[in-house]
Amino acid sequence: MTRFDAATPEDRQKLFAEAITAHRERGSPFATFEASADASALAAETDAGGDGTTGADADDQTEAPPWVQFGDGVLNLDCTDAELDDLKSVLGEFPAFKIDDLTRPEEAEGVNVRVSALADPNRVGQCVERIFREVYDQPESFRAWVVAV
Template sequence: MTRFEADTPRERRKLFADAVVAHRNRGSAFLTLEADRDPDVDGEGPGPWIQFGEQTFNMDVTDEELARLKDLLSEFPEFRIDQLESPDEAEGTNVRITARSDANRLAGFADQVFQAVYERTEEYRAWVVAI
């Protein structure tokens, strides 16, 4: 894998799928994807991130984002929420989703999470920041 960022739907999904394959081939603990920070959506905070490892997506969401995530999961019936954790000191929920599928389906889901859940435009820029 030689590239680590993309900003079109086709390029992002290829990048994400390649990252999943590299993650599996290397036997790494997880991979991390990040999207551009959008001040209109994120305020002063960092941009959103998604981790994937051992057939599980991990992400932090607000209550509104969690509702959108649950809606999105209706399009991915083979994926399911396994754990929701909302510590008192945190402003949101950590979500773990079991996702047993091929690299392309996982990549499509990750891209949709950034767009539908985290409200990124179709042209958002994403990075693979850890494999």
């Protein structure tokens, strides 16, 4: 792999597919993808939210960026109950993908989801793109990073 980030839907799908291919070729345990919104898009969304948080207040409320991990034909991700409903909707359009396991840790809010993803890297890349956009509500201009291969 020669690039580790992308910011358009087509480039992100290719990035995800390339990382999955590299992961398989290297025999690594997993590939991890992480989203970071474009600064201007994030500022616009924060302003549109009208929550009044700025500066240090906004920094205190910053959450970890959404991530999706792929390994051994399985997607792994964390989500809220509302995001889980959105995930089920997205997976309805990917018949080769199926939720295998839901884990609700006592010490954390939300759920960890394991999805069997027995498909070629391009199809997995399409699904990962849809997860970031439709489950995690990332803007079209969000930047995706491959943070582990």
